[in-house]
Amino acid sequence: MKQLTIMTNDRVGILADISYILGKAKMSIIGVTAEAYEGNAIINLMVKDDKKASGLLAANGYKVLETDLIMIKVKDEPGALSSVSKRLKDAKINVESLFLIMRCKGHSIGALKVDKPKAAKRILADCLFECKD
Amino acid sequence: MKQLTITMDDKVGVLADISYILGKAKINIESVSAEAYGGKVVINLTVKDDKRAAELLAASGYKALESDVLVVKVKDAPGELSKISTRLKDANIDIQSLFILARGDGYSLDVFKVDKPKAARKILADCILQG
Numbered sequence: 612m613k614q615l616t617i618m619t620n621d622r623v624g625i626l627a628d629i630s631y632i633l634g635k636a637k638m639s640i641i642g643v644t645a646e647a648y649e650g651n652a653i654i655n656l657m658v659k660d661d662k663k664a665s666g667l668l669a670a671n672g673y674k675v676l677e678t679d680l681i682m683i684k685v686k687d688e689p690g691a692l693s694s695v696s697k698r699l700k701d702a703k704i705n706v707e708s709l710f711l712i713m714r715c716k717g718h719s720i721g722a723l724k725v726d727k728p729k730a731a732k733r734i735l736a737d738c739l740f741e742c743k744d
Numbered sequence: 745m746k747q748l749t750i751t752m753d754d755k756v757g758v759l760a761d762i763s764y765i766l767g768k769a770k771i772n773i774e775s776v777s778a779e780a781y782g783g784k785v786v787i788n789l790t791v792k793d794d795k796r797a798a799e800l801l802a803a804s805g806y807k808a809l810e811s812d813v814l815v816v817k818v819k820d821a822p823g824e825l826s827k828i829s830t831r832l833k834d835a836n837i838d839i840q841s842l843f844i845l846a847r848g849d850g851y852s853l854d855v856f857k858v859d860k861p862k863a864a865r866k867i868l869a870d871c872i873l874q875g
Contacts, residue, residue: 623838627829634823644777645842690767696760705756709778713847
């Protein structure tokens with residue numbers, strides 16, 4: 612699955628604009644984080660049809676960076692993130708971005724962006740989550 | 745609900761360290777987002793016991809900024825985020841941070857941090873869940 616990252620100068624209404632563009636095209640947002648930091652806004656999006664979303668956003672003047680995400684499924688309990696992040700740290704893999712997509716039935720599904728995706732997939736082979744749709 | 749934000753220099757193992765501190769204290773992370781940007785990393789956490797988590801992190805040298813957030817319940821359908829964010833935009837309210845806390849039963853719980861929390865609460869009164 613791909614993550615779409617948009618970096619732009621922060622101003623009121625960016626999220627309204629981006630979510631309007633996607634909503635109008637009937638695209639559901641699976642995951643979203645937005646963070647304003649030192650005058651910039653960083654918006655991370657996950658949608659099913661990342662190509663279509665990326666094209667729509669580009670047509671509206673947004674520069675979109677597409678990156679591969681690693682999806683993991685872990686137990687929803689204290690220490691679960693710790694064991695995953697420790698394994699990455701021990702292999703000197705840097706986590707560039709992380710967010711929680713959903714929690715259900717005692718599990719959480721998270722999306723990670725790392726600097727060494729191949730190595731990370733090998734290390735986390737036992738908890739990788741395949742998105743079926 | 746409070747959000748804890750930790751901003752610091754990015755290095756391998758920051759997330760491992762923070763999640764270890766909380767896990768050891770049996771504090772469950774309800775939601776987390778991390779973003780590395782220009783050599784810095786911004787980590788947002790929500791936990792049930794935010795005071796205790798902030799103290800534990802401070803004791804390990806992490807300065808956690810606590811901020812009030814709004815939890816909004818919306819239908820899990822295309823265009824729903826657009827409705828909320830347009831209402832905020834029309835009132836000239838800036839969204840400083842946003843993430844999805846949970847999804848299920850056709851709804852999603854979204855966590856917003858805004859520059860004018862009072863005004864935002866009034867505007868979104870019909871879909872605010874708590875806080």
